[in-house]
Amino acid sequence: MSFAVHGLAVARGVAIGRAVLVASSRVDVAHYFIAPADMAREIDRVRQARNAVVEEIMRIQRSLEERGPKEAPHELTALLDVHLMLLQDESLTLGVKHWITERLYNAEWALTTQLEIIARQFDEMEDPYLRERKADLEQVVERVLRQMKGAASPITVPRSPRRSDQPDLLLDDTMDVPLVLVAHDLSPADMLQFKQSVFAGFVTDVGGKTSHTAIVARSMDIPAVVGARGASQWVRQDDWVIIDGDAGVMIVDPSPIILAEYGFKQRQADLERGRLARLRHTPAVTLDGQKIELLANIEMPEDAQAALQAGAVGVGLFRSEFLFMGREGKLPDEEEQYQAYRRAVEGMHGLPVTIRTVDVGADKPLDKTVKEGANLNPALGLRAIRWSLADPAMFLNQLRAILRAAAHGRVNLLIPMLAHAHEIRATLALIQQARKQLDARGHVHGTVSLGAMIEVPAAALSLRLFLKYFDFLSIGTNDLIQYTLAIDRADEAVAHLYDPLHPAVLRLVAETISLAQAHGKGVCVCGEMAGDVSLTRLLLGLGLHSFSMHPAQIPAVKQEILRADTAKLRPWALRVLDSDEPANELTA
Numbered sequence: 001m002s003f004a005v006h007g008l009a010v011a012r013g014v015a016i017g018r019a020v021l022v023a024s025s026r027v028d029v030a031h032y033f034i035a036p037a038d039m040a041r042e043i044d045r046v047r048q049a050r051n052a053v054v055e056e057i058m059r060i061q062r063s064l065e066e067r068g069p070k071e072a073p074h075e076l077t078a079l080l081d082v083h084l085m086l087l088q089d090e091s092l093t094l095g096v097k098h099w100i101t102e103r104l105y106n107a108e109w110a111l112t113t114q115l116e117i118i119a120r121q122f123d124e125m126e127d128p129y130l131r132e133r134k135a136d137l138e139q140v141v142e143r144v145l146r147q148m149k150g151a152a153s154p155i156t157v158p159r160s161p162r163r164s165d166q167p168d169l170l171l172d173d174t175m176d177v178p179l180v181l182v183a184h185d186l187s188p189a190d191m192l193q194f195k196q197s198v199f200a201g202f203v204t205d206v207g208g209k210t211s212h213t214a215i216v217a218r219s220m221d222i223p224a225v226v227g228a229r230g231a232s233q234w235v236r237q238d239d240w241v242i243i244d245g246d247a248g249v250m251i252v253d254p255s256p257i258i259l260a261e262y263g264f265k266q267r268q269a270d271l272e273r274g275r276l277a278r279l280r281h282t283p284a285v286t287l288d289g290q291k292i293e294l295l296a297n298i299e300m301p302e303d304a305q306a307a308l309q310a311g312a313v314g315v316g317l318f319r320s321e322f323l324f325m326g327r328e329g330k331l332p333d334e335e336e337q338y339q340a341y342r343r344a345v346e347g348m349h350g351l352p353v354t355i356r357t358v359d360v361g362a363d364k365p366l367d368k369t370v371k372e373g374a375n376l377n378p379a380l381g382l383r384a385i386r387w388s389l390a391d392p393a394m395f396l397n398q399l400r401a402i403l404r405a406a407a408h409g410r411v412n413l414l415i416p417m418l419a420h421a422h423e424i425r426a427t428l429a430l431i432q433q434a435r436k437q438l439d440a441r442g443h444v445h446g447t448v449s450l451g452a453m454i455e456v457p458a459a460a461l462s463l464r465l466f467l468k469y470f471d472f473l474s475i476g477t478n479d480l481i482q483y484t485l486a487i488d489r490a491d492e493a494v495a496h497l498y499d500p501l502h503p504a505v506l507r508l509v510a511e512t513i514s515l516a517q518a519h520g521k522g523v524c525v526c527g528e529m530a531g532d533v534s535l536t537r538l539l540l541g542l543g544l545h546s547f548s549m550h551p552a553q554i555p556a557v558k559q560e561i562l563r564a565d566t567a568k569l570r571p572w573a574l575r576v577l578d579s580d581e582p583a584n585e586l587t588a
């Protein structure tokens with residue numbers, strides 16, 4: 001039966017494919033397709049790992065028996081029996097085999113897919129004792145996964161295997177079946193894995209529109225819906241689904257008519273994308289001759305290529321924290337960071353690269369296992385520059401690495417979330433110290449322009465202080481909105497209050513632009529507002545000349561710029577700014 005699950009539209013486009021349900025705790029399990037010749041090897045990997053776990057449990061059982069009934073209570077031995085039974089159950093082994101041979105899933109993926117299916121069956125059981133056995137199943141599968149870890153290196157085949165059981169209207173049997181991921185939650189670190197995976201789109205139960213998970217989805221330019229509460233409960237493994245990233249909806253088990261309609265929409269979007277791509281080499285100049293700088297936001301050095309391909313004239317925001325995430329506490333040292341920044345700088349072939357110092361915390365935990373969320377208000381806690389200043393040795397490593405990379409091209413150094421004069425002074429002193437350390441070591445380093453992010457209302461309201469110390473400002477509207485309106489950007493329950501057009505937000509943005517310009521300093525918007533085409537004219541009217549966004553958004557924003565006349569937009573933008581309800585002015 002067809003049904004729809006509504007959430008928040010975070011990354012545009014349509015994806016049609018089979019649902020792959022992944023428990024949040026297992027999103028970091030490798031997902032890749034194997035070559036048909038490797039099927040037997042993958043089945044064997046699971047078998048061997050399972051046998052090793054069976055052996056381990058039997059060993060424990062034997063040692064318990066030796067200790068006698070006093071030390072080995074009956075409940076414990078009974079539980080181990082249950083674990084053995086679950087491990088050897090045919091529905092697990094045959095299911096895993098099915099996913100490997102029929103879908104060419106790698107062993108870990110096949111195992112977690114089958115786990116999700118059996119776990120659902122447990123959930124539906126009437127008997128509470130049997131229902132609770134789901135936790136045991138998860139435990140034993142976790143053990144098997146641990147056994148398999150590192151047992152084989154993945155061979156990535158970045159294409160879906162051919163299938164013949166597809167709805168006729170959508171795909172003929174010469175095409176590949178896309179897969180879409182459905183999970184309760186995805187962390188920003190998961191998203192890094194996701195970048196290299198096979199999925200054509202994703203849906204999560206939780207998350208806000210400008211959560212970092214949503215931001216990475218936009219950077220990948222794949223359809224995504226977050227905050228679709230209950231999605232991971234209602235969808236079954238392998239269901240056909242449509243993700244409508246523009247409307248923020250997932251349609252499960254769609255009818256042939258709906259499939260045809262979305263197939264058409266998908267083709268239209270592809271055509272539009274192709275048309276916009278032709279603007280790549282067109283300079284971003286308004287009708288009245290204003291040159292506009294379109295920069296790229298990137299997460300990894302390798303993203304520089306996508307930035308160039310989209311026609312970016314530089315990187316306006318390199319979110320360096322993605323180099324720090326998902327590393328189980330082992331942070332990248334100076335050398336590793338230097339190599340990464342250097343790759344980004346060289347990848348941009350002489351165009352400027354703005355490297356933002358690490359911004360972890362809040363919805364960007366270093367590791368999922370690290371309980372940053374244990375703090376009551378992580379967004380107000382030790383994040384970004386606060387985190388860096390709390391660990392000067394770590395921060396100096398990063399500063400030295402960036403300064404060394406600056407010897408290879410044009411580098412701007414951007415500091416996130418500053419609010420206090422003493423934070424500015426401490427940061428500048430550490431930059432100075434990093435330079436001296438490099439001189440003392442005889443390491444070559446370059447000069448950098450220094451920028452501050454304006455993303456806390458306190459900063460936007462004390463701009464003179466920032467203009468005194470910094471060469472340029474970069475407005476982080478994602479956080480500026482979060483902190484001005486006191487809503488958690490990652491919480492879908494308050495997503496309806498996240499409003500870039502709130503008069504207070506617009507006033508802070510407008511004043512930052514005009515005061516920076518009055519002081520002859522550069523000013524850029526690098527939050528999601530910059531890539532939102534519905535706001536391009538307003539930002540141009542407010543005098544903005546520098547926008548930084550995901551590479552995929554550049555062509556559409558450029559098209560808006562080419563059609564705009566800033567001289568005419570100016571009085572209108574001032575009216576919007578003056579309005580109590582700017583959104584109404586915008587649509588008028």
Ligand code: PEP
Nearest residue numbers: 455476477478479526527
């Ligand atoms: C912002 O806050 O607008 C920004 C660009 O930084 P981030 O989204 O990484 O917090």
Ligand code: MG
Nearest residue numbers: 455476478479
């Ligand atoms: Mg921010």
